[in-house]
Amino acid sequence: MRLVLGSGSPRRRELLAQIGVVPDAILPPDIDETPFKSEAPRAYAERLAREKALAVNAPDALILCADTVVSVGTRILGKPDDAAEAVAFLTLLSGRRHRVMTAVALRQGETLRTRIVTTQVRMKPLSDAEISAYIRSGEWQGKAGGYAIQGIGAAFVPWISGSYSNVVGLPLTETANLLTSAGYQVSYEGVPA
Ligand SMILES: Cc1cn([C@H]2C[C@H](O)[C@@H](COP(=O)(O)OP(=O)(O)OP(=O)(O)O)O2)c(=O)[nH]c1=O
Numbered sequence: 001m002r003l004v005l006g007s008g009s010p011r012r013r014e015l016l017a018q019i020g021v022v023p024d025a026i027l028p029p030d031i032d033e034t035p036f037k038s039e040a041p042r043a044y045a046e047r048l049a050r051e052k053a054l055a056v057n058a059p060d061a062l063i064l065c066a067d068t069v070v071s072v073g074t075r076i077l078g079k080p081d082d083a084a085e086a087v088a089f090l091t092l093l094s095g096r097r098h099r100v101m102t103a104v105a106l107r108q109g110e111t112l113r114t115r116i117v118t119t120q121v122r123m124k125p126l127s128d129a130e131i132s133a134y135i136r137s138g139e140w141q142g143k144a145g146g147y148a149i150q151g152i153g154a155a156f157v158p159w160i161s162g163s164y165s166n167v168v169g170l171p172l173t174e175t176a177n178l179l180t181s182a183g184y185q186v187s188y189e190g191v192p193a
Pocket residue numbers: 006007008009011012028029052066067068069070079100142143144145147148149150153167168169
């Protein structure tokens with residue numbers, strides 16, 4: 001069965017490759033990511049993953065899409081628009097626990113299966129100097145919450161509870177289960193030991 005990854009995120013492609021899943025095509029969806037007024041983070045992530053899956057045009061293929069959000073209380077932190085917003089996000093996350101939620105959607109024609117995985121993450125208290133240096137690195141760009149746990153951001157995260165790959169952008173256990181349940185064979189072939 002043909003698999004289309006509906007994502008422009010290099011992280012998602014790399015995470016899939018880690019378990020030997022190589023999509024036949026990559027078709028990044030283009031959707032409006034504005035949250036509805038008082039939309040809960042979980043509902044928002046799930047809606048976006050669904051909308052992405054519906055926006056990809058690949059008849060007869062399995063379409064895999066995902067959306068990752070950071071949430072603090074009821075607040076949703078998506079990808080920062082600019083450096084000032086990234087500073088605001090990091091200031092908010094500093095010294096606190098937050099949740100990272102990734103919704104995964106797998107579409108097969110009319111059938112849409114979704115899973116949502118939540119990971120708790122604690123960030124150490126960040127000084128203004130650390131925040132400025134991080135902003136200068138540029139790593140915040142295109143990352144929900146304005147940081148990347150797989151990059152320099154790892155230096156800021158002393159503790160997580162739950163799936164690591166979920167924080168990076170695709171929970172691999174649940175994604176592999178979804179693919180398998182749709183009849184796609186995850187064989188780990190070609191994965192270097
Ligand atoms: C919290 C966190 C997020 N991220 C990334 C994963 C996602 O790429 C991004 C959240 O944005 P998304 O909107 O989920 O995805 P995207 O715009 O990058 O790609 P697409 O919609 O085409 O699939 O944040 C990290 O890479 N590391 C982290 O630690």
